[in-house]
Amino acid sequence: MKHLATALLVVILALVFSAPCVASTAVQAIEAHKHLGVASCSNSVCHGASQPFRDSNVLQNEFAVWQEFDPHAKAWQTLGSQASRDIARKLGIGDPAEAKICLDCHADSIAVEKRGDRFQISDGVGCESCHGGSELWLNAHADRSVTHADNLKNGMYPTDDPVARARLCLSCHMGTNDRMITHRIMGAGHPRLSFELDTFTWLHPHYKIGEAWTKRKGQWNGVRDWAVGQGVAAVNLLDLVEDEKAGWKGIFPELVMFDCHACHKLMSGNQWGPRPGTGLGPGVVRLNDANMLMFRHVLAPVDKAAASRIGEQIRALHKATTESRSATMAAASRLRASIESLLPTVSAFNYGPESLDLILSSIQADAERGEYRDYASAEQVAMAAQSVVVAFENDGKVDAEKASQLRARLDALYAVIKDENSWSVQKFKSALAALRSAAP
Ligand code: HEC
Ligand code: HEC
Ligand code: HEC
Ligand code: HEC
Structure with missing residues (x-):
C-alpha cells in the first residue's frame, strides 16, 4: 500500500513538474513565451529593410514583404469588413474584431498578460504567431555565433520542420480543438477552409531557400x-x-x-x-x-x-x-x-x-x-x-x-x-x- 502511494506521488509530481515545459500542441508552443510585437522585429537594420541585404543569412526585408503582400498582415483588418460584420451579426457575437473566436485565427490572440509593450492586436497574424514568442530569443538571435538550435531551445518555433510547420498552419487553416472553426461559423458565411502545405508555403513567401538556408x-x-x-x-x-x-x-x-x-x-x-x-x-x-x-x-x-x-x-x-x-x-x-x-x-x-x-x-x-x-x-x-x-x-x-x-x-x-x-x-x-x- 505504502509503495503504491509513493509510486502515485512520483507520478503526480512528474506530471506537475513536466506540465509547464511540455508544449503538446502548436498553439501551446507558440504561446509558451511572451509576444513582444511586430514592432520589435521591424527596425530597418533588423527585418524592416526595404531591400534584401546582400551579405546577410536572411533577406532582412521580411517585414516589408509581409506587410505588402502577405494576407496574414491584413487578417485583423478583415474582421472590420462588411463580410465579417455580417457573419458576426448572424452568430450574435458582437464586434468580430473583439470576439475571441475570430481573433484566435485572424490575429495573435495570446493572453493579455503575455503581451509585451509594443504588442498590437491590429498587427493581425504577425511574426510571433508563427515564429513563437520572442521573449527569450529576440536579443540573442541576430548574433552570428547563435545557432538555429540555440534559438529553438529559447522558444523559437521550428517553421523549417515540415511536421511542426503543418501543425502550426493547420491550427488556423483547418482548426484544432484550441482554435476551432465550426459549421455554424460556415453557415453564417465564412469561406470553406482548404489547405496544402507545399502550395500554401509558397504563395506569399518572405524567405528564400538557398545555400545560406540549407x-x-x-x-x-x-x-x-x-x-x-x-x-x-x-x-x-x-x-x-x-x-x-x-x-x-x-x-x-x-x-x-x-x-x-x-x-x-x-x-x-x-x-x-x-x-x-x-x-x-x-x-x-x-x-x-x-x-x-x-x-x-x-x-x-x-x-x-x-x-x-x-x-x-x-x-x-x-x-x-x-x-x-x-x-x-x-x-x-x-x-x-x-x-x-x-x-x-x-x-x-x-x-x-x-x-x-x-x-x-x-x-x-x-x-x-x-x-x-x-x-x-x-x-x-x-x-x-x-x-x-x-x-x-x-x-x-x-x-x-x-x-x-x-x-x-x-x-x-x-x-x-x-x-x-x-x-x-x-x-x-x-x-x-x-x-x-x-x-x-
Ligand atoms: C494564427 C492563424 C494562422 C496561422 C498560424 C497561419 N495562417 Fe495562413 N491565414 C490565416 C488567416 C486568418 C488568413 C486569411 C487572411 C485574410 O484574408 O484576412 C490566412 C491566409 C493565408 C494564405 C492566403 C490564402 C490565399 O487564398 O491567398 C496563405 C497562403 C496562408 N495563409 C498560408 C499559411 C501557411 C503556409 C501557414 C503556416 C506556416 C499559415 N498560413 C499559418 C491564419 C493563419
Ligand atoms: C480556425 C481559424 C479561423 C476562425 C476561427 C475564423 N477564421 Fe476567418 N478565415 C480563416 C482562414 C484560414 C481564412 C482564409 C481562407 C483561405 O483563403 O484559404 C479566413 C477567411 C475569412 C474571411 C474571408 C477573407 C477574404 O479575404 O476573403 C472572412 C470575412 C473571415 N475569415 C471572417 C471571420 C470571422 C468574422 C470569424 C469569427 C466569427 C472568423 N473568420 C473565424 C480562419 C479562421
Ligand atoms: C504565417 C506564418 C509566418 C508569419 C506570420 C511570419 N513568418 Fe517568417 N517564416 C515562416 C516560414 C514558414 C518560414 C520558412 C521556413 C523557415 O525558414 O523556418 C519563415 C522564414 C522566415 C525567415 C527566414 C529564416 C531563415 O533562416 O532564412 C525570417 C527572417 C522570418 N521568417 C522573419 C519573419 C518576420 C520578421 C515576420 C513578421 C514581419 C514573419 N517572419 C512572419 C512563417 C511565417
Ligand atoms: C450533414 C450535412 C451538412 C454538411 C456535411 C455541411 N453542411 Fe452546411 N448546412 C447544412 C444545413 C442543414 C444547413 C442549413 C441550416 C439552416 O438552414 O439554417 C447548412 C448551411 C450552410 C451554409 C449557409 C447556406 C445558406 O443558404 O446561407 C453554408 C455557407 C454552409 N452550410 C457551408 C458548409 C461548409 C463549408 C461545409 C463543409 C465544411 C458544410 N456546410 C457541411 C448541412 C451540412
Whole structure:
C-alpha cells in the first residue's frame, strides 16, 4: 500500500513538474513565451529593410514583404469588413474584431498578460504567431555565433520542420480543438477552409531557400512538404473526430469534419455515384477524407504495404461512421496511430524523380476507379499535381518546352475545379489524364 502511494506521488509530481515545459500542441508552443510585437522585429537594420541585404543569412526585408503582400498582415483588418460584420451579426457575437473566436485565427490572440509593450492586436497574424514568442530569443538571435538550435531551445518555433510547420498552419487553416472553426461559423458565411502545405508555403513567401538556408537548416523538398502535410492534416481531422467536446454538438457530430458537398448538393437525384474508397452507398454523409486519400498516394513510393493498409483503415472508418459513435472513435484512433507512426519515414524519405512518377500513377489509378467525386479531394489532387510539377522542374527533368506544356495542363486541371458548385468529375478525370501523359 505504502509503495503504491509513493509510486502515485512520483507520478503526480512528474506530471506537475513536466506540465509547464511540455508544449503538446502548436498553439501551446507558440504561446509558451511572451509576444513582444511586430514592432520589435521591424527596425530597418533588423527585418524592416526595404531591400534584401546582400551579405546577410536572411533577406532582412521580411517585414516589408509581409506587410505588402502577405494576407496574414491584413487578417485583423478583415474582421472590420462588411463580410465579417455580417457573419458576426448572424452568430450574435458582437464586434468580430473583439470576439475571441475570430481573433484566435485572424490575429495573435495570446493572453493579455503575455503581451509585451509594443504588442498590437491590429498587427493581425504577425511574426510571433508563427515564429513563437520572442521573449527569450529576440536579443540573442541576430548574433552570428547563435545557432538555429540555440534559438529553438529559447522558444523559437521550428517553421523549417515540415511536421511542426503543418501543425502550426493547420491550427488556423483547418482548426484544432484550441482554435476551432465550426459549421455554424460556415453557415453564417465564412469561406470553406482548404489547405496544402507545399502550395500554401509558397504563395506569399518572405524567405528564400538557398545555400545560406540549407547550411543552417538542412535540405528543403517541396514534395516532402506535400507528403508530410497530408499526413498531419489527416491526423488533425482524426483528432477532432476523437474529441468529444470539439467533434460533437448536440445530437449531431460537428459538421465541419464532413465533406461539405456531401450535403450541399442539388436535389435532382442524379449526381450520386459510388466511391470505392469509402465502401458507402448513397445518402450517407461522408467524413472529409481528402487528406487521408492523398496520404495513400504519398505512401506509393515509400511503403506500398502501408498504403494498402491505410486504404483498408479508411474504409473501416467510413463503415464505422454508419454504425456507432464508439465504433467511429475506435476506427479513427487506429487510423490516426497508423498515420502518425508513418510520419517520421515519410518525412525522411528522399522523393527523387522515380517517386514522383509512382505518386502520379497512384493518383491517376484512383481517378480511373472513380475516386475523385468529392470536390475536396479533386482540389487536393490539383495541389498535389502542382507540387509534383514544380519538383519535376526543380529536378531538371524537363526542358523549357516540356515545362510549359506541363504548366498549361496543370492550369487546365485547375480550370475544371474553379467553381466548386459546377464542376465536372468527367472533365476532371480527362484533364488529369492529359497532365499525366505530359509528365516525363
Ligand atoms: C494564427 C492563424 C494562422 C496561422 C498560424 C497561419 N495562417 Fe495562413 N491565414 C490565416 C488567416 C486568418 C488568413 C486569411 C487572411 C485574410 O484574408 O484576412 C490566412 C491566409 C493565408 C494564405 C492566403 C490564402 C490565399 O487564398 O491567398 C496563405 C497562403 C496562408 N495563409 C498560408 C499559411 C501557411 C503556409 C501557414 C503556416 C506556416 C499559415 N498560413 C499559418 C491564419 C493563419
Ligand atoms: C480556425 C481559424 C479561423 C476562425 C476561427 C475564423 N477564421 Fe476567418 N478565415 C480563416 C482562414 C484560414 C481564412 C482564409 C481562407 C483561405 O483563403 O484559404 C479566413 C477567411 C475569412 C474571411 C474571408 C477573407 C477574404 O479575404 O476573403 C472572412 C470575412 C473571415 N475569415 C471572417 C471571420 C470571422 C468574422 C470569424 C469569427 C466569427 C472568423 N473568420 C473565424 C480562419 C479562421
Ligand atoms: C504565417 C506564418 C509566418 C508569419 C506570420 C511570419 N513568418 Fe517568417 N517564416 C515562416 C516560414 C514558414 C518560414 C520558412 C521556413 C523557415 O525558414 O523556418 C519563415 C522564414 C522566415 C525567415 C527566414 C529564416 C531563415 O533562416 O532564412 C525570417 C527572417 C522570418 N521568417 C522573419 C519573419 C518576420 C520578421 C515576420 C513578421 C514581419 C514573419 N517572419 C512572419 C512563417 C511565417
Ligand atoms: C450533414 C450535412 C451538412 C454538411 C456535411 C455541411 N453542411 Fe452546411 N448546412 C447544412 C444545413 C442543414 C444547413 C442549413 C441550416 C439552416 O438552414 O439554417 C447548412 C448551411 C450552410 C451554409 C449557409 C447556406 C445558406 O443558404 O446561407 C453554408 C455557407 C454552409 N452550410 C457551408 C458548409 C461548409 C463549408 C461545409 C463543409 C465544411 C458544410 N456546410 C457541411 C448541412 C451540412
